[in-house]
Structures are given as C-alpha cells and as structure tokens.
Amino acid sequence: MARRCPSLDHPRHTGAMLAAGIGSALLAILTLRLVSHDGAIAAVWPANALLLATGLRLPRHRWPTLLAIGYAGSTAAGLVVRGSAPVPLAFAACNMLEVGLALFGLRAAALRREGLLPDPAAMIRFLGWAGLIAPAVSGVVAAGAATLLLDTGYVRAFRVWFLSDGLGLLIFTPIFVSQLRGDYAGWLRSCAPARRLECVALLALTALTAVIVFWGAERPLLFLPFALMMLVAFRLGQRGTQVSVLIVALAGISATLVGRGPLPLVSPVPLEQAHYLQFYLATLLLTGLPVSTALGARRALTARLAESEAMLRLLASRSADVLLHIGADGQCRAADGATMTLFGRAPADLAGMALSALGGDLLVEGHRAALSEPGRFHQIEFSPVEGEARWLEAAICAVSAGEGGAGGSVATIRDVTARKRTELALSRSARTDSLTGLLNRAGFLERLDRALAAHARVHVAMIDLDRFKPINDRHGHAAGDAVLVEVAARIGALVRGEDALGRFGGDEFALLLIEEGEERSQSLCAAIAAQVAARPVAIGAGLWVPISISCGMARHDGMEPAAALLARADAALYAAKRNGRNQVSAA
Template sequence: MVKVSGLRAFPLIVFGLAYFVVCAGTLRLTRFDGGVAFLWIATALLTARLTTLPVRQWAGPLAVCSLASITATSLWGFGPAMAVPFAIINMLEAAIGATLLHRLAPRRPVLDSNRWLVNFVIATGVVAPLISAWLAAAIIALGAGQPPLKNAVNWYSGHALGTLTFMPIFMLVMRGDAARLIKRMDRSRLAEFCVLMALVSILCYLSFGQNRAPLLFLPMLPMVLATFRGGALAAAASIVILALIGGALTLHGHGPIAQIDAPIGTRMQFLQLYIACVMLTILPASAELQQRTNLFRKLRESEARYRLLTENSTDIVVNLDRTGRLQFVSASVKQISGFDPEELVGRPASALVQPDSAAQARAAFRRTIAEPDRTHVDEFRVAIGQGDIRWFEVQSHAVKDEAGHVTGVVSAIRDVSHRKAREESLARAALTDPLTGLANRRGLDEELKQRLSSGSGGCLALFDLDHFKRINDTHGHAAGDEVLRRFAALARASVRAQDLVARVGGEEFAVVLPDATISQATLVCDRLRRAISGTDLRVEHGLISVTVSGGVAPYLRDQSAEEVLRAADQALYRAKHAGRDQLALAA
C-alpha cells in the first residue's frame, strides 16, 4: 500500500482527478462501435508527470491514476471486469515511455533538438504504445471476443497520437518551463504570443467550422509563424489547439473531414493522420530552431569571452587562413607595434617579419598546419612603428572544423625583446648553455645572487627530466639533446618574461621566478610539467614521451644561494621518490 504524506496528498488527488477527467472525456467522446477510444490523452498526462520525478516517487502518481483508470473504464469503457487489466496496461505504457525517455534524453529541455524529438517519438510514440496495444488487444479478445488486430491498430494510433500531441505541452507546464518562458517575455512579446495563439485558434475554427471547401492547409500558416516567433511553447500549444478544435468540430459533424463518406471511426482516424502530419512538420522545425538558438547563444557567449580576452590582453592574438593571410588581429597590436589592426588584415603574416626570418615563418606555419594537434612555439624578428626591430614569440595552434579539417591557425604573439636582450647579454658573458640557449649554472648563480641582494622575494624551481638516461640509451644522444632543447623551448613559453630559465647541468634545469609567491610559482611550474607530459617528441625511430619532476622553494633576502638551491633540491628529491611526474614544495 502506498503511503502519502498530508502535504503531498492534495496534489496527488488533484492529479488523479485530472487524469480521471481526461480518461472519461476521451472514452465518452472518441469510443465508437464498442471498441477502444480513438484518441487517448491520459497517457500523455501521466508520462509527462513521471518524467519530472525520480523513479522512487512514481508510486503515488501510478496509484491514483490506476484508481482513476479503473473508475473511468468501469463507467464508460469495457466495464468493471476489464477495468483492472486496462489500468495495469495504461500504467505500464506510461512507465515504459518515461523510463525510455529518462535513458535516451536525461534532463534535456523539451524540443531542444531533433535528437530529443527522435528519442521522444521512439519512446512514447512507438515502443510504449506498441507494447500496450498488443496487450490490450489480447485482453479485449479474451474478455469481449472482439478481433484483436482492429483494436490493436485503434489503440496504438489513439495512444501514440494522443501522447505525441499533448505530452510536449504537458511537460512544458509540469517542468515549469512554460511559466519561465512566459515570465521572460516582455509585454510586446507576450502580446505577440497571445495574438499568434488567437490566430491559430481562429483559422482552425474557420477550417473545421465550415463544410464548403477543403481548407485543412489553412491552420499551417499561423502554426509555422507561431513556431518561428514563439519557439517550443508556441509550437506545442498550436498542435494542442488544432487537435482540440479539429477533433471537437469533426465529432459534431463539421469540417472537411466530417464530410467523408465513411463511419465516424474512419473519419477520426483520418483526423489522426492529419494531425500527425502537421505535428511531424511543426515539431522538427521547432526543435531545429531551438537547437540553432542554443548554438547562436553559445557563439555569442564565446565571442564575448574571446573579445574580452583579446581586447584586454597584452599579447597579440591573430587568426590566419590556410594561405597564411591575416583574418583577424587583436587591438593590442596598436599598443605594442604601432600598427592599426585594419591595416594588417589581408596581408600575409610572413611579410611582417624580417627578411632573414621570412623563410622560418613560412616553415613554422606549414609545420603548424601539418601537425594540427600540437602547439608550436617560434620566435621571429619584426620591424615595428618607426623601423625599430623587436623579437616576438609566437605560440600557434591549428583550427579545425567539425570534420577535422584544418581551416586556419590562431596565434598568440608576445613581445620578448627584453628577454632576448638579456639572453644575448648572457651569451656575451659566456653565461649561456650552448645546447639549449638557456642560462648555464654560472648564469643561474649570478641571477639568483642578484635577486637575493635586491631584497625582493621570489621562488626557485628545480626540474629533472625523468629517466633521461633511458632516453639516451634507447634513442641516442642526438634524441636526448633534442629532448633538452624541447624542454627549454616549452619552459620559456610557460614562464613570464621576467623569469629566468637555466640549465644547471645534464638533464637538470632551474627557473627563477622573482616576485612570485609559492602558490603562483606552483601554478607556473605545474603548467610547465603538464606541458612536458602532454608533448610527444618525434625522432627518427618514433615518438618519445617525456615527464619531469620538480621542486619549488621560496627565497628571501637573508638567504644564500646555496641554501635556496639546497631547499629546492630536497623538494625535487621528494618529488622523484614519490613517483615522478609531479611537483613538491620545500618544507
């Protein structure tokens, strides 16, 4: 026995009464020749309710609707003897439809896409009524001796059409979507919605209220307009209006369908076919419009975020087509280079770099197109403004369409002239590692001592490439050198312009992060660690996957360089012995 609390009892009773009224109405009005009802709306009401509840709360609605079904069938259907089996079949049909819809389209808005519509039709318009139709036909054949095929067809068509026609509007109302959509409308939109619904009602009445001309096409005009202007709510409401007005007038002998020389059951089946055709025209259009509306909304949001980033970023963001011509240049180019973005659009990007770097730029672009799943980092010299030459670092990634075809390249460009000047100064003082172009151990010591003596705090990070000896032994020293160079390039791309990356020796590297807190340094270093682990190096014999371990230590003015290095080295030791490919902080 189902126990219902006092707070829930009243809504359940109201819902059960509504189900009973719908059952009684369809049985009284659409049951002909002692057979099943030609239109059944009650299943749409119950299935819509079940889709709004978790399965554990289905018992209450199923119980009250079972009682309502038994009562209605006993009074106006096949009588008390068959009322219980029919109630079980009706409840089973609703449960099957709701279960399938839960699985095929969980928590999806009504009519939000054609995929939802297809799943809705399969679940509630095909599978559920098909199962219940054969069960009901078997019960009728056994209990009333009527032919099963005819009743199965009538049951299926009545239940499937009733559910597909009325369930969308029931779902919109029960989920609260209808109320939310109406609340979002301003006065003009609400007035337009009311006018469209009135227009649909008037033309439906004009089409079915006269017997002179076959005007069944006439309601389609305002229904299509209502779908385009009012969305899912207007589309679902229009179909319900058509079914109610068309069905009522046809039952009373009015309209083109009522003039067909056939029994009333045949006329109602033709009306069902007509409503089904209208529904299969309107609902897919509504779903497609809703899907495009959602897509345009996401595009607007994405464009707003992209514009916010590009307009407030100190980096230059550009888009290039497949030929290498600039399609978009962010406004920051004016501040950095002195060029107007409009002047650059349409020009080949390689024409902006110095002649000695043009071939390198074209090769980098072709490499980005050829390897679209990687981020490529390159540096070029560019003449800006009054002919001043600056160095720019370019991080590029290919852009692909839905089919996976490369349509262009997006690049983030950063002025690294200060860093290049510092690197050149270090090279002149023999402070640069010849393999990677980074500062060597001597350069690191001088940089760290300078930072400690300046009084500003910061952090030092030490990195060690995991299992580097194995790479040398397996792929050769040339491959090992390429791994070191790749780490150096990714490290430079991952840190700030004021940070220093150094090769301490062998496979060990250091990063000095002045004015960085331990949390900021951890974010930067973890970004570098993830960039290394997500990059595969192509060598002659295949791909090399590399990971790196790191230790991070803060430094203060009163510390010595040896103390800071020792603290970072101890943190690195803990990271390596904790499993590698991770960071550890100084204790």
C-alpha cells in the same frame, strides 16, 4: 551513495501525484464519453500523457506510487463510463504499463535540467519511446484484453489503441511537461513586448487557420497549417510549436466530433475519421517539432558561442597578448588584445593586413604549417617588421571550415623579448670568455666548425704570450689579467668582422681567418705581433711591462678535421717559440 536533489523530495509532490491521478481520470472520462466508439477503446487518449509528464518531474522512487494512483484513477474512470469492472481493471493495467515503459525509456535526469526535448537526440528518444515502444507494448496486451472481454477484433483493437495512445503521448506530454515546469509563463515573461505581440499574433493566426480549415472551408485545405507550422517553428520555437499543434488538434477534434470539416469528406465512418485525424496531427507534429527542436539547439549553441566569444574578447582585452584570426589566404580577419603594444596599431587597423606585413616570412610559414597539419599547435618566434627590435612568440592552430577542411587559423602572440634576451645572454655567456669578452674555447670551436662546413678558405693562428708566467709570479694575477685584456684588445683591433678571435685559456689565443690568401694571412699575423709588441702594458701603480707574442699559423687543406688543423697551428706556434719568440711561423 547517490545524492538526492532536495527539490525532488518536496512534500508537495504527494499533492502533485494526487492531482495527476484525478486529472488523468477526468480526461479519461471525457475522452471515453466523447470519442469512444461502440464503448470500446477511445480514439484519442491524453490521460496517460498527464501521468507521464508528472512522473518525469518526480524522482524514480516515487514512480510506483504515481502508477498506483494512476491505476486507481484509470479504473475509476472506466467504471464511471462502462459500469462493469473487468474491462476498466484490464485497461487501467495496460495504461500504467505504457506510462511505466515511457518513464523508463525517457529517464528523468536530463528533463529536470533541460526540459523534455533539449536537442534532436532527445527528440528522437521521445518519439521512439512515447510514440512507438510504449504504446505498441501496451497495445499488444490491451488488444488481447479487448478481444477477450469486448469481443472485438485483435488487429482493430491494437490499431486503435496504438494510434490513440501514441498520438496522445506525442502531442500532450510536451504540453503538460511545459505547463508543469511553468515554461509557458516564463516564456511569455521573458519575451520583449514586441516579441510577445508576435507570439500572440502567430498563435491567433494558427487558431484562425485551424477554424477555417476544419469549420469554415467547404473544400479540403489541410495543407494550410503545414506552411504556418514552419513559420511558428522558426519564430516561436518548441513552445510555440506545441501550442500550435494543440490548437489545431482541438479545432480538428471538435469539428470532426460534430461531423464538420474535411475529414467526413474522406470517410463517413467516425472511427476512420479519428484515424485520419490522428495521422494528420502526427504528421503535423513530426513536421514542426524536429525543426523547432533543431533550431532551439542551434540557438542555444549560438548563445553559448556568443558568450564564449564575449568572455574571450574580455580576456583578450585585459591581456598582454594578441589574438589573431587569420584567413586561409594569409590575411588577418580580426584581432583583439594588446595590438597597440605589440604592433603599434589598433585591432581594427590589423584587419585585412597580410601576415607578412605583421611578422614577415616566419609568421606566414607558421600559418601555412598550421593549415597543413590541422589539430596541432605550431609555435614560432619572430621579430615584427616595424618598430624596435623585439621578439614575439606565436602559437598557431588551424580552425575547421567543415568537412575536414581548414578555413584559416587562430594565433596567440605575446612579447618574449625579455626571455629571448635572457636566452641569448646565457648562450653568449656559455661561448664567451668572461675576462676578455672574446669567444672561449667552445665558442671558437663552434665558429670554426661552421666555417669548415661552409667549405670556406680558412687559416687558423694559435697565439701565445711570451714570458707571461713571470709577470703573474712577480706582479700578481691582477696584473696578469690586465695584460691579457690589453693583448686581446690590441689583437681584436686588427681582426675583421667575419673573422673570429678566441681565448683558449691562460695566455693562449686562437685566430680564425676566412677567405684570406696565404701571404695576406701571414702579413696580418705579423702586423698583430708588431702591434702587441709596440708598447708596454700598464699594470697599475705606474708600472709598465713589455709584452710580445708568438704565433703559429696553419692553412686548412680542405679535408682535415678541425682538431688536426688546430694541432698543426699549435705545432707551428711551438716552432716560433723555439726560434726565439716574438715571431710568426707557418705550418
């Protein structure tokens, strides 16, 4: 079930509806006496605007009551002016049809939160329902009633009704809504003294211009308020535009009623003067109101963006991350966050720096990838060019420059050194023998595959300790482990950095020699065998055991897979063992 806002059900709304009914009746009497020609339809009609503004402040279930009160007030006003009942009853029904249609079209939910014209879309909806649909539909019915009851022409009656009611709703509804909401008082209170003085000065200038145009000028100067309206729309916004249009309307109506101003020069017929005035005011309204509405929406958006930026800067300043704004040319435009921690520079010092100076080619490539694929986040890891060896992670996304283009990118950067070290440690442990620190079988095979893929000149030697099992059986596994560690150290001392040494398991080792000739590879393996057998190994408690190794070597023929190469080296190893151990055999 829909939840009803308590403030909308306040008992004072009954008083507000009664006040709206009485007020609309008084406005109807005033306009019927002043601007109703031949006792027919008034040329200006603000009464319905007061009812509409009140209804937009009420929940929907109160609208029927408001329309009933408005009907009674409109009927009473017609009886006071016209005397006879049929015309007031018919026109009052048409007025309530108009107000009801406008209420239905405009809705009330958005108005309660944001006002009548919070954005251009709401303004278009207001112009459509209040300025066109509602007065046109009610005008069709009212013109028929006027034709039957007042013997006026249908087209003439419709034109007067449509123009007077449409203009009345367009001009006066926003003013009444703002007044009922207390917007004008709040608007002035929220202004700084200098701003308040500017408001008063511009409105006074509008009043002076309107008086000059409609009361003082001997020649038509109707163009003057338009230029001033643009200034008011830019400087004072929607509220100032509404008040300015009202000021011009009051000056124009009052002057035209007594035959003064430029409109009597256009036509001597009072009804035509009223029509021209309504067209003029409608044009003035539709010139200033869209501008002020669009500017108001833009100011609201700018304020929200500024608030979001302030929050983002606050979060960035308290975060361990860095936020970079990067131009399309690859230069840092702005930075915030922990720049001293990650880059050793203050945020202001990063502005204008090239990405290559911050993160090298990887960061530049990430930025270019983001520009080429807007809407996607690109994540890269890199090390800063300067400072200690660390790993940083950047998430980069392009920012739009309008019309689908990318005007640059934004990047969030954080320190992932601890995570990266953990990953590297896990990766190393997965490829490293825990006892000797050498590559394990998987690590050695991976290194061998890379060497073969690079088409390097490769030799592989399989190495096995001679008579290792008796050492384990006689002295225990701890003694065996000490022998394995010492043998790994003696072999590793003779291995170059580009080569690789691994423990395949048990007492078996594998040696990868890259870019070595046949003779040199055999010499190195012989030197390794001699180094291992040169002296016994201490196994604790003053005990020493002699050790030696057998070695089988094979040269890659350029075509065979790694498994076949290892199998040939292993066959050569067993040949060395069969030939008496402590020697090198080549396949």
